[in-house]
Amino acid sequence: MSETLLFVEDTLQIWALQFMGTVYFLRLLWILHFKAGGDRQAPTGRGTSPRKGILYSWLNVAMPWAMESTRKRAFMYAQFIIFHLGVVSAIGLSFIIPYAAEWLHSLVLVRVLQVSIGLAFAVGVWRIIRRMTHPVMRKISSPDDYFSLILLTVWFFFAFLSVPNNHQDGEGVLMTFFLLTAFFLVYVPFSKISHYLYYPFTRFYLGRTLGHRGVFPLRRTS
Amino acid sequence: MSRNSRSYKAERVIERLTRKVNRQMALSLAACVHCGMCTEACHYVLANPDDPTYAPAYKADRIRRLFKRHMDWTGRVIPWWVKAGSIYTDEELNELMDTVFGKCTNCRRCSINCPMGVDFAVVNRMARGLLVSVGIMPEGVAVVSKDQWEIGNQMGVLKEEYLDTLDWMSEELQQELKDPAAIIPIDKMDCEVVYSINPREVKYDPRTIADAAKIFHIAGENWTMPSEGWDMTNFGLFSGDDDLGGAVARRLYEKVEELRGKKLVISECGHGYRSTRCEGPNWAKYDVPFVMESSVITMLRYIREGRLKVDKSKNTIPVTFHDSCNNARSCGLFEEPRELLSLVVEDFREMYPNRSENYCCTGGGGAMSMSEYTPRRLKSAIVKAEQLKATGAKIVVTSCHNCVDGLTDLIRHYKLDMQVAQLVNLTANALVVEARVAVPVEVPAAVPAVEAALPLHGRRILVVDDEPDILTFFSTVLGDNGASVTQAPDGATCMDLARKEKPDLITLDLSMPGMDGGKIFEALRNDPELAGIPVCIITGKPELRRLIYDRPVPPPEGYLDKPVNDETLLLNVRKILKLV
Ligand code: SF4
Numbered sequence A: 001m002s003e004t005l006l007f008v009e010d011t012l013q014i015w016a017l018q019f020m021g022t023v024y025f026l027r028l029l030w031i032l033h034f035k036a037g038g039d040r041q042a043p044t045g046r047g048t049s050p051r052k053g054i055l056y057s058w059l060n061v062a063m064p065w066a067m068e069s070t071r072k073r074a075f076m077y078a079q080f081i082i083f084h085l086g087v088v089s090a091i092g093l094s095f096i097i098p099y100a101a102e103w104l105h106s107l108v109l110v111r112v113l114q115v116s117i118g119l120a121f122a123v124g125v126w127r128i129i130r131r132m133t134h135p136v137m138r139k140i141s142s143p144d145d146y147f148s149l150i151l152l153t154v155w156f157f158f159a160f161l162s163v164p165n166n167h168q169d170g171e172g173v174l175m176t177f178f179l180l181t182a183f184f185l186v187y188v189p190f191s192k193i194s195h196y197l198y199y200p201f202t203r204f205y206l207g208r209t210l211g212h213r214g215v216f217p218l219r220r221t222s
Numbered sequence B: 001m002s003r004n005s006r007s008y009k010a011e012r013v014i015e016r017l018t019r020k021v022n023r024q025m026a027l028s029l030a031a032c033v034h035c036g037m038c039t040e041a042c043h044y045v046l047a048n049p050d051d052p053t054y055a056p057a058y059k060a061d062r063i064r065r066l067f068k069r070h071m072d073w074t075g076r077v078i079p080w081w082v083k084a085g086s087i088y089t090d091e092e093l094n095e096l097m098d099t100v101f102g103k104c105t106n107c108r109r110c111s112i113n114c115p116m117g118v119d120f121a122v123v124n125r126m127a128r129g130l131l132v133s134v135g136i137m138p139e140g141v142a143v144v145s146k147d148q149w150e151i152g153n154q155m156g157v158l159k160e161e162y163l164d165t166l167d168w169m170s171e172e173l174q175q176e177l178k179d180p181a182a183i184i185p186i187d188k189m190d191c192e193v194v195y196s197i198n199p200r201e202v203k204y205d206p207r208t209i210a211d212a213a214k215i216f217h218i219a220g221e222n223w224t225m226p227s228e229g230w231d232m233t234n235f236g237l238f239s240g241d242d243d244l245g246g247a248v249a250r251r252l253y254e255k256v257e258e259l260r261g262k263k264l265v266i267s268e269c270g271h272g273y274r275s276t277r278c279e280g281p282n283w284a285k286y287d288v289p290f291v292m293e294s295s296v297i298t299m300l301r302y303i304r305e306g307r308l309k310v311d312k313s314k315n316t317i318p319v320t321f322h323d324s325c326n327n328a329r330s331c332g333l334f335e336e337p338r339e340l341l342s343l344v345v346e347d348f349r350e351m352y353p354n355r356s357e358n359y360c361c362t363g364g365g366g367a368m369s370m371s372e373y374t375p376r377r378l379k380s381a382i383v384k385a386e387q388l389k390a391t392g393a394k395i396v397v398t399s400c401h402n403c404v405d406g407l408t409d410l411i412r413h414y415k416l417d418m419q420v421a422q423l424v425n426l427t428a429n430a431l432v433v434e435a436r437v438a439v440p441v442e443v444p445a446a447v448p449a450v451e452a453a454l455p456l457h458g459r460r461i462l463v464v465d466d467e468p469d470i471l472t473f474f475s476t477v478l479g480d481n482g483a484s485v486t487q488a489p490d491g492a493t494c495m496d497l498a499r500k501e502k503p504d505l506i507t508l509d510l511s512m513p514g515m516d517g518g519k520i521f522e523a524l525r526n527d528p529e530l531a532g533i534p535v536c537i538i539t540g541k542p543e544l545r546r547l548i549y550d551r552p553v554p555p556p557e558g559y560l561d562k563p564v565n566d567e568t569l570l571l572n573v574r575k576i577l578k579l580v
């Protein structure tokens, strides 16, 4: 393996991760500098509490039946899960290759990663088409939305090809995957991809408010 | 105006935005991934599938772009990349107004359907508040807010009118129950319950006050109504004006404290309940020392405690229930109304979806006071109309006065064979009144049979409106009740007929082609021969109220906002003619 690939797989990733961590930390400080709104009201509703509301809100992502928007559109939920599992797999891969390459001797793991990342790639392509053709999606999309989605989809593509970690036949694929990973890490805090930093907070506050007011956990009605 | 200079109002909006955004709002503004999952949650989208500008995320982006441009790093450095942008002119502020007031009822349905937990309704309300702070708002919002600031309630009901109505309802109750003790106590100290109402009840629906009074009386409650600070509605919720919200809530809380009431019972009103019970303490920064409760819970408790006996066979017509967004989606009040219904009606049919997932009546968020958006509202109401139709019910019950108006309007628009009622009406109707020791009550002397049956017998009423449907509707209602009715489709005919016939009352529409209602009203008042004829303004444009009351002539004897149902019309006409 070339020195360059070694550098790109390891040192460059660590730098990129450190950069991302620093910017995320600053983002967190930025969010926390906004004053949190309080709630003086006595609780309303029955059988709920802020704690239950927060838990329910956080676990919402794993309960497709909880929201009408996912309950009635099973495909939308499935593609969401596939896409995010693909992200987890590809991130995992970016650590496995430099630090635990021997794991990839397991054909089962290779196939699991390939299926997960391959399906996520397919979903990525579908998402690009949807974003470009659906009138509402076109209307609400920004250049960042398109770029982030294309970046992830291309990243999935190279992650898929990189799974066997085969650098003997050429380093181009691995090099591209790791360069994209580093770019991705640096770009993420400035893009919509940083949503996962906000997710626990948005859902915490919504859960706390609606739990206090007897709305969360939602009662399913249709 | 150059892109570098901002109008005074735009400058203020940007300045206030940076102060107004709290952490929850900042997160909702930062976290949207533009996934579109909330799109179909919105009734506006369902009714306008080809117009993407109704999508919640698109509407939110009208506000989000400002946040990103002025408060977020990426938007500051490369605005075009994240579609960040500022606002420079008053025209742009007006466009924003069209979105935040005219395309969203703040119903919060998209919020509970967003996987990220983006609470758009809260952000939308904040944007409304910013615009209101620089005087940019629909005219109706300005009028109602002004009334609530200055007169103390959002329908401009004067204290005498309120107290007269309570008196009148007391008398009706005494007669109905044949019990001189059956009165509405006013400003009684140290009561268990202080009862607060919506001014709409005084104006259009005093029956609900009488029904509530009947319930309190039969339950043997130690209760009272305040002479002032009685309005539990709060336009601050709709206008986004926290100062107004706080002032109105404080007025009510202080009155209850002054009366040393133990519990504030809030009559059936979604936004009133939410404002008073949930948001008010925050806006007013007031730690409320007494209990606050919806009258639905109070009625349910009375029945469970055996203080009220009800017979559900008195309500046999099929009934469905519409959950008000504010009650169900923001306050968790959805089981109690159903439990109460199961006790007082025989045939209850659930509406789907329901509870926190119910669709807005489309009259929420103050939409009923913004007549410029009426066509949009009624178009989006198709969603609710289909929900209602599917139940097969003949009565839709709701615990919200706003919903009563919204539903009444859409039922008429979509020609549904349905009526709207509130739980208090059905509960009062189902009451089993135990025989009491009869105490003679002074009942007015017997009147000739025909007059008793036809309350407007012998009265001449001139109905003025340019809409033939309205002319026919009003004339039929008034005619069926014994009045002799003449019709005028325009101002000139009105003046002619008024001089010729000298009617006992004129009902007058305001926006008519040619001579508008305001001018006709002034002309009537300035004509010594006609000045004494009582006038009841009936308009679909509540924002015109100010134009009438600001005229240099004595105010009209009555004022009603359309839509008006037969009962309301009759009640108000009788009130003006002093027949009650
Ligand atoms: S569902 Fe939430 S994250 Fe998705 S577009 Fe709507 S508001 Fe944004």
Ligand code: SF4
Residues within 6 Å of the ligand: B041, B042, B043, B044, B055, B056, B059, B103, B104, B105, B106, B107, B108, B109, B110, B111, B120, B121
């Ligand atoms: S709050 Fe209600 S009306 Fe407003 S965008 Fe969301 S779903 Fe539509």
